[in-house]
Amino acid sequence: KQEVTQIPAALSVPEGENLVLNCSFTDSAIYNLQWFRQDPGKGLTSLLLIQSSQREQTSGRLNASLDKSSGRSTLYIAASQPGDSATYLCAVGFDTGNQFYFGTGTSLTVIP
């Protein structure tokens, strides 16, 4: 069974700090991995998509890295802001099916 894990479940940091969110997956045979942001009571917004052949993707203050051999991805947020407060989820597209498997998310709070 494919599993995706995100640790920690919650994280609180002061404004301006750089931070890293983690995503682990059980099978290194993946097509791609996506990072999403979810605000309370809202749907998910795609942040970054990283293909299995790529090592990282960047968008503004966000940088996602992928290490297939160790089954890990990280989402780096630079110079955090209170507006970054949300839940961040990763979703993995394994090559054994046609669905994305989601982690349980990390709830981020950036304190002004």
Add this chain to the structure above:
Amino acid sequence: NAGVTQTPKFRILKIGQSMTLQCAQDMNHNYMYWYRQDPGMGLKLIYYSVGAGITDKGEVPNGYNVSRSTTEDFPLRLELAAPSQTSVYFCASSQTGTASFSGANVLTFGAGSRLTVL
């Protein structure tokens, strides 16, 4: 651009009632998905469709049915609602499936439908 539209946003059902959650997308996406999200849990796939007339089960299909008669619409039917179906339901779409290296498999989500079964 509407993207993915879900209705209703909120609904309370009694045990044994039935209802349909509606999902429509205007991006001409081939793939559509229904997920449920329970507190503290990740999203679990209920059903998905790779195109009009083609649907398949996800991880947690029991108690649900789907149909896809058009590219735009992908309704989710709950038959004989049970308290275990209390959840937030998300519809999503993408141009391609997971096996894509073009970036066309980025998922676009609706705002969600919160269902309570009492």
